[in-house]
């Protein structure tokens with residue numbers, strides 16, 4: 208920047224002398240305070256946050272309005288699993304592009320703090336440099352995906368002299384291949400995973416830092432395993448042999464049709480809708496019966512306040528959705544599939560906490576993991 212203004216100053220002095228260059232410098236100074244209207248100010252702090260209207264900042268005039276719309280569409284698609292942002296500047300003014308981009312990522316606090324799967328694609332056109340910086344919520348192997356997009360798409364199109372394609376297809380590839388990486392079987396199989404230690408990059412110590420964080424997928428798998436274990440344990444407990452308390456001989460379990468004769472009408476209804484399972488054990492010698500009750504783990508039904516059976520279904524309809532600033536209102540309708548119980552009432556939906564919204568100070572952070580490219 209000083210270089211440019213100095214040159215301007217000398218041109219002005221040659222041609223106009225005296226007062227004019229001072230006025231022009233003052234005007235230039237005024238312009239520079241508004242970072243959106245000039246491509247000169249390119250410190251991270253001066254990059255305006257385009258959200259919520261857009262997910263792209265172009266200070267170079269490279270992108271046409273429909274290009275911006277296409278990148279915004281990619282960002283919308285990515286929003287199911289993370290947050291995509293594209294920033295195009297002329298230069299990082301001699302600053303290390305990775306550090307510059309990481310600072311901007313943290314300034315924007317991309318994605319939510321909990322999910323932390325923000326991805327920032329930065330291109331500095333005059334420097335001929337690009338960066339993809341990812342949030343700390345990604346697994347360490349994510350650089351396989353960012354490298355593939357950086358080299359195969361972004362740098363490829365920049366080298367071919369097509370910056371619009373580099374940015375548009377770069378954003379599209381990030382939305383499809385980087386943001387959902389490691390979450391779906393399809394996304395992780397499209398890019399082969401590499402072992403963690405092979406990926407360590409000695410030249411770039413900031414990359415691949417998220418080591419002790421457990422990605423959501425791992426926790427989901429663990430939860431799933433726990434659930435399966437619980438269900439299996441229940442089955443073992445349910446099917447374990449019973450002995451008659453009087454004769455001490457093993458009892459037999461009755462089949463479904465036989466069972467219904469020993470159940471109340473309300474219990475038959477619970478079995479029909481799947482909210483509760485009953486087993487009837489019967490002694491072959493004295494005819495003594497034993498009833499065991501197994502409530503379903505996953506069911507929409509709850510206990511009815513009138514008939515006391517687990518036959519109550521509650522449907523919810525949002526009247527006014529909650530926002531970060533105001534509570535919402537929902538209408539709930541209870542109806543029992545056994546008795547005539549029916550009730551409609553309203554309930555307040557609590558405000559959405561800022562940390563779970565997609566922007567704001569409670570957002571994601573990055574230690575600078577990702578990929579660099581130049582052309």
Ligand SMILES: [Zn+2]
Pocket residue numbers: 451452453454455456490491492493494495
């Ligand atoms: Zn018996």
Ligand SMILES: [Zn+2]
Pocket residue numbers: 511512513514515516518543544545546547548
């Ligand atoms: Zn009822």
